[in-house]
Amino acid sequence: MDTTPLVELTPAAAALLARLRALHGPLMFHQSGGCCDGSAPMCFPAGEFRTGASDILLAELEVDGPGEPVTFWISRSQYEVWRHTRLIVDVVPGRGSGFSLEAPEGVRFLIRSRLVGT
Structure with a gap:
């Protein structure tokens, strides 16, 4: 049985x-293949983005400090494309989407990926 995490965070x-x-407060990510910001993971206050039957909870990411894990959701259709990859959430300089919480920080979240067992 493969125990490779499906999502991980870089230290940054x-x-x-x-x-x-x-x-x-509590946070969530939603990974889509949407048009607004390409395939960038979007970070929201937990519950602000409505998930449903077309979304899959991939991970609960532990972050230092007090608080709940950060949930990481992906659309089912996007999961079908990326199901054999480990998603690595990173941060790079530059302005991302105005919808994601990091936008005012002058950085944006970015997904890097690594192929895992097929």
């Missing part, structure tokens, strides 16, 4: 999430 992403969680 974990540090940013800890700061954002301190400011905004």
Whole structure:
């Protein structure tokens, strides 16, 4: 049985999430293949983005400091495309979507991926 995590955080992403969680409370990601910001993971206060039957909870990401894990959701159709990859959440300089919580920080979340067992 493969125990490779489906989603992981780089140290920079974990540090940013800890700061954002301190400011905004519990957080969630939604990974889509949408048009607004390409395939960037979007970070919201938990529950602000409505998930449904077309979404899959991939991970509950532990972040240092007090608070709940950050949930990571993906649309079912996107999961079918990426199901053989490990998604690595990273942070890079630059402005991302105005909808994601990191936008005012002058950085954006980015997905890197690594192929895992097929």
